[in-house]
Amino acid sequence: MKQTPAPDPFAARSFAPMLFRESEPFDSGDYIFELKLDGIRSLAYLDIDKTVLINKRGKDVTANYPELSSLHAGCRGKAVLDGEIVVFKDGKPDFFRLQRRSLLSDRLKIMLTAAAHPATFAAFDILYWQGETLTEKPLLERKRLLESAITENNRLVLSRYIEEKGVAFFGLAKRENLEGIVAKEKNSRYYPGARRDVWLKIKVYREEDLVICGYAPKENGSIKDLILADYVNGELRIRTKINTTKDQKIIREFAAAFPAPPVDSVYGEDIVWMRPYLVGTVRYMMKTKSGGLRQPVFKGINTDKVASDLLAAK
Secondary structure, eight states: OOOOOOOOHHHHTOOOOOEEEEOOOOOEEEEEEEEOOOSEEEEEEEOSSOEEEEETTSOBOGGGOGGGTTGGGGBSSSEEEEEEEEEEETTEEOHHHHHHHHTOOOHHHHHHHHHHSOEEEEEEEEEEETTEEOTTSOHHHHHHHHHHHBOOOSSEEEOOEEEEOHHHHHHHHHHTTOOEEEEEETTOOOOTTOEEEEEEEEEOOEEEEEEEEEEEEOTTSOEEEEEEEEEETTEEEEEEEEEOOTTHHHHHHHHTTOOSOSSOOOOOSOOEEOOTTEEEEEEESOBOTTSOBSSOEEEEEEEEEEHHHHHHHO
């Protein structure tokens, strides 16, 4: 029986971005290291006369970035590139500006924002080239093909990498207030849609101590989200709400019989309020412009401090 040939992955747009595992900084001659650009991960399908951008969730986002509609002009053939859509400010990725752009739907606003804050596609891998799928080829071979396929311009750039010195490179990213770095094994193949140890992300995290001033309970009485605050001009101001399972017993003990909220609440839930005493340590990526925390994680109660210590330190 004659078998039906598999559909061309370019025409089917069937590639899925390979995923990263998390790691600590390390040095290795078997890996290359790149900056972790703070953007929107996308695959660029570059045809002879057309560019299509597909994000990590499989959505076509081409219309959101009209300034990237001619990426194909910088490519010497039919290709699928893996990379990040990035908006730069003062030479560094500005995720919050990019995030605002990604939420726009009005065509005029998209065009105006694209002119004011244009995005760039930073390519770091090539999955398909001139009719051939490249995912089985080793990383450095794909990198060489990528470099030969692309002519850089203002809207299309190549991600640079270094070898061996991951610890020092991570230190540089931290000093420059960047998101972090990634490590990739030199001889690794590309695993579409999968997470493997051959691709690692090493994020720059920050930590801050905040006052635990209440929590949103679940129906069974356990903690769903912690409400954490900090002192501003002597008064508590909510900084973030974090889902957690850590230190629930002691937190609930301190929450007992404290009916009045110690801070103005912006949440509509039935919050169990606490006397401002316990301090928790929060790990996060960076602060938003409004003072909130991006990707916060509650690490646990800091037993060396209480709320009055944070107030005194202001």
